[in-house]
Amino acid sequence: MAAPMSARCKVLADAEPPVLPGGAAPYGNFPNYSCFHPPEGRVSLLPATLLSELFPRPRAGPLLGLDVGCNSGELSVALYRHLFGFSYTNLEHSVDGMDFRLLCCDIDADLIERAKQCSPFPGSISYTTLNIMDPSARETLLTSYLNKFGRCWFDICFCMSITMWIHLNHGDSGLVKFLSFLATKCTYLLLEPHPWKCYRAAARRLRKLGRNDFDHFHLLTIKGNMAEKITQILTRDCAMEFVCCFGSTNWDRSLLLFKSKEKKHLG
Numbered sequence: 518m519a520a521p522m523s524a525r526c527k528v529l530a531d532a533e534p535p536v537l538p539g540g541a542a543p544y545g546n547f548p549n550y551s552c553f554h555p556p557e558g559r560v561s562l563l564p565a566t567l568l569s570e571l572f573p574r575p576r577a578g579p580l581l582g583l584d585v586g587c588n589s590g591e592l593s594v595a596l597y598r599h600l601f602g603f604s605y606t607n608l609e610h611s612v613d614g615m616d617f618r619l620l621c622c623d624i625d626a627d628l629i630e631r632a633k634q635c636s637p638f639p640g641s642i643s644y645t646t647l648n649i650m651d652p653s654a655r656e657t658l659l660t661s662y663l664n665k666f667g668r669c670w671f672d673i674c675f676c677m678s679i680t681m682w683i684h685l686n687h688g689d690s691g692l693v694k695f696l697s698f699l700a701t702k703c704t705y706l707l708l709e710p711h712p713w714k715c716y717r718a719a720a721r722r723l724r725k726l727g728r729n730d731f732d733h734f735h736l737l738t739i740k741g742n743m744a745e746k747i748t749q750i751l752t753r754d755c756a757m758e759f760v761c762c763f764g765s766t767n768w769d770r771s772l773l774l775f776k777s778k779e780k781k782h783l784g
């Protein structure tokens with residue numbers, strides 16, 4: 518008899534070693550991330566009625582979401598449960614006639630495999646390995662997914678604690694390109710940027726391991742109040758408008774909602 522899903526997931530989490538010793542992961546791909554930043558710390562800040570408030574009109578097809586940098590999927594599932602009011606016994610249904618499909622991607626294939634094995638919503642949440650900074654790979658994969666629904670963009674994109682890793686590994690220009698890309702792919706963007714102190718902590722972890730700093734760390738000119746800097750980039754250069762801040766987590770990260778000035782809601 519197969520082990521219960523929760524037990525299998527715990528075995529996978531316990532068996533998988535960290536990417537680097539000492540808790541350092543160059544792309545934020547920590548193997549037990551949800552243990553030190555629990556999903557509840559984010560989802561509790563969001564109104565459970567968020568999707569119905571953002572998309573009040575009936576529609577022919579499902580709402581489409583994209584979760585960039587999903588790690589092993591715990592936060593993706595928590596967001597899905599919270600925004601649809603799912604209980605832990607009633608696993609898969611739509612609320613008020615609304616259907617929501619969530620595509621989750623991460624650069625780490627091992628984390629994606631764990632997410633697939635542990636997902637309680639296999640019909641509604643999909644996981645795939647993707648380097649979001651590879652233009653060819655992301656265009657092929659995301660276009661293929663959207664085409665299945667006759668769509669050109671996602672209704673909402675979640676980008677939770679990912680921008681720092683893009684910034685450290687791809688520099689200022691990489692961060693701007695990443696944000697610009699997301700702005701073209703969604704109507705709403707829910708983003709959780711790292712504060713600058715997290716950049717210093719990430720670099721310090723690498724140095725303690727005797728490794729070099731991130732290639733771009735000392736060259737970054739976009740620094741300081743990162744929530745403010747990212748808001749400026751999105752509203753000034755990416756045709757998005759700031760909607761609201763849902764507050765900050767216990768680890769001092771704000772949840773910011775943006776809306777595209779160009780995308781139209783599809784009925």
